[in-house]
Amino acid sequence: QQQVKQSPQSLIVQKGGISIINCAYENTAFDYFPWYQQFPGKGPALLIAIRPDVSEKKEGRFTISFNKSAKQFSLHIMDSQPGDSATYFCAASPMEYGNKLVFGAGTILRVKS
Amino acid sequence: DAGVIQSPRHEVTEMGQEVTLRCKPISGHNSLFWYRQTMMRGLELLIYFNNNVPIDDSGMPEDRFSAKMPNASFSTLKIQPSEPRDSAVYFCASSLEARERGLGAFFGQGTRLTVV
Secondary structure (H helix, E strand, O other), X not given: OOOEEEEOXXXXXXXXXXXXXXXXXXXXXXXEEEEEEEOOOOOOEEEEEEOOOOOEEEEOOEEEEEEOOOOEEEEEEOOXXXXXXXXXXXXXXXXXXXXXXXXXXXXXXXXXX | OOOOEEEOOEEEEOOOOOEEEEEEOOOOOOEEEEEEEEOXXXXXXXXXXXXXXXEEOOOOOOOOEEEEEEEOOEEEEEEOOXXXXXXXXXXXXXXXXXXXXXXXXXXOOOEEEEEO
């Protein structure tokens, strides 16, 4: 059972463009929604995270939008750069288990220069 | 801090052999996670320790897999006997306890396991 559904599987964006990755979840026990970035040969690294009590969180060029009623959240990368080319994972964890994460399938982002 | 340290980085073994993966979490972290990453199944949580105690091992695929955390600075994941379908990248991650989870989980570099 895939508890966190992520789309698209892959994404190609021109340098300077906006990259948008979407995720949806079913389990209402989830209350922490991080995004991780993974480069080839490396482990995932936390990029940005949000709790359901806010609808948006911005850190630099990265923004999470959260829609609690729709059980959806998305990552926007503004002014996308070639260095942003990586695999992005959305994730969720339930309130009683800290960072016990359920990951989406991942989105391979390629930013063309 | 050097981050989460995993060893070995690469392991090639023959089917039927025992494999032991090692992890040193970040000092001060009290939660530790073992994940497995494959193309087909993505990132899967295998087991979660809190304060050295296994809290949830529901992701451990079979009895061939076992994990231990004898102290706060060391954990092992053992596969015995190994099978070709166990080939994957195994990640260890650590984090502070739940109320600090805004800081996220920190992943190691992973161990790429190939069972031939």
